Amino acid sequence: MKSSAEQAAIEKRLKAAGVRPTAQRIALARFLLNGADHPTAEDVKKWADENFPKMSLATVYNTLALLVRAKLIKEVKLPHTSRVIYDDRVSAHYHFLDEKSGKIYDVDPSEVEVKPRLKKNASVRGVEVLLRGRWG
Amino acid sequence: MKSSAEQAAIEKRLKAAGVRPTAQRIALARFLLNGADHPTAEDVKKWADENFPKMSLATVYNTLALLVRAKLIKEVKLPHTSRVIYDDRVSAHYHFLDEKSGKIYDVDPSEVEVKPRLKKNASVRGVEVLLRGRWG
DNA sequence: ATCATATATAGAATAGTTCTAAATTTAGAA
DNA sequence: TTCTAAATTTAGAACTATTCTATATATGAT
Numbered sequence: 001m002k003s004s005a006e007q008a009a010i011e012k013r014l015k016a017a018g019v020r021p022t023a024q025r026i027a028l029a030r031f032l033l034n035g036a037d038h039p040t041a042e043d044v045k046k047w048a049d050e051n052f053p054k055m056s057l058a059t060v061y062n063t064l065a066l067l068v069r070a071k072l073i074k075e076v077k078l079p080h081t082s083r084v085i086y087d088d089r090v091s092a093h094y095h096f097l098d099e100k101s102g103k104i105y106d107v108d109p110s111e112v113e114v115k116p117r118l119k120k121n122a123s124v125r126g127v128e129v130l131l132r133g134r135w136g
Numbered sequence: 137m138k139s140s141a142e143q144a145a146i147e148k149r150l151k152a153a154g155v156r157p158t159a160q161r162i163a164l165a166r167f168l169l170n171g172a173d174h175p176t177a178e179d180v181k182k183w184a185d186e187n188f189p190k191m192s193l194a195t196v197y198n199t200l201a202l203l204v205r206a207k208l209i210k211e212v213k214l215p216h217t218s219r220v221i222y223d224d225r226v227s228a229h230y231h232f233l234d235e236k237s238g239k240i241y242d243v244d245p246s247e248v249e250v251k252p253r254l255k256k257n258a259s260v261r262g263v264e265v266l267l268r269g270r271w272g
Numbered sequence: 273a274t275c276a277t278a279t280a281t282a283g284a285a286t287a288g289t290t291c292t293a294a295a296t297t298t299a300g301a302a
Numbered sequence: 303t304t305c306t307a308a309a310t311t312t313a314g315a316a317c318t319a320t321t322c323t324a325t326a327t328a329t330g331a332t
């Protein structure tokens with residue numbers, strides 16, 4: 001997509017989500033929503049250092065938190081690292097960790113059947129699944 | 137169980153696992169293997185402060201790591217907290233987080249049917265499940 | 273008892289993230 | 303436009319949980 005058209009589209013999405021589209025936010029949202037693949041805050045900062053003049057680490061964290069609150073991205077905490085990962089897939093889904101490459105793949109809930117049969121008075125309001133293995 | 141008998145039993149388990157049973161290790165192992173319920177390192181240190189003279193935080197961490205290596209306890213990282221939790225159940229199992237109390241419950245794999253049906257060239261070598269909801 | 277090794281200790285260092293206070297930018301009013 | 307108040311961005315300090323480092327202490331084998 002042409003860069004300017006992409007920016008306009010992102011700006012629209014930000015506004016629709018109630019986020020004021022500042023230059024920093026448009027740049028980061030563009031990276032996060034078109035192209036980034038499960039980046040950490042560090043990955044995002046690295047991208048910013050290479051593609052946006054003088055963006056502070058605080059802005060990276062502020063914006064990530066803002067986009068999470070706006071439900072444009074999702075925070076993912078996985079046990080193999082202490083870094084938080086950001087996911088542009090915001091609907092409920094699971095994750096697959098490729099143990100060779102360290103890469104994370106999103107897994108649609110339809111691809112993993114999960115059926116809890118717990119004692120009666122336990123009510124399950126959410127399920128998180130991490131699969132580990134070899135993806136490819 | 138009588139305290140001295142309990143200590144002897146713990147000492148035996150440590151030896152069997154190849155861990156030299158020092159006073160600090162016996163005390164901590166006793167807490168971890170008989171009575172502690174998914175404690176954090178901080179919980180363990182707090183217990184030590186109240187029940188063992190002058191144990192350092194480093195010893196708490198060293199011993200936890202040692203007992204993990206010896207497969208007497210397991211490290212559990214869950215997404216709702218940045219603190220590592222230690223579990224005296226060492227066989228594979230899942231977890232349930234009670235959202236009201238914050239308490240963690242172990243869930244036997246037989247209580248949750250998990251059936252991944254991924255693309256053919258993906259091989260699953262491990263499954264982690266966290267259920268959230270109300271336990272009681 | 274001596275010696276070599278293992279363990280325990282206090283405190284420094286680290287990683288990742290959040291907080292704070294000041295500077296800058298913005299949108300809207302005048 | 304210019305002014306102003308509020309929102310945003312910034313650099314760096316602070317924080318949390320954990321690991322590392324250097325020294326002291328304890329232990330078991332001789």
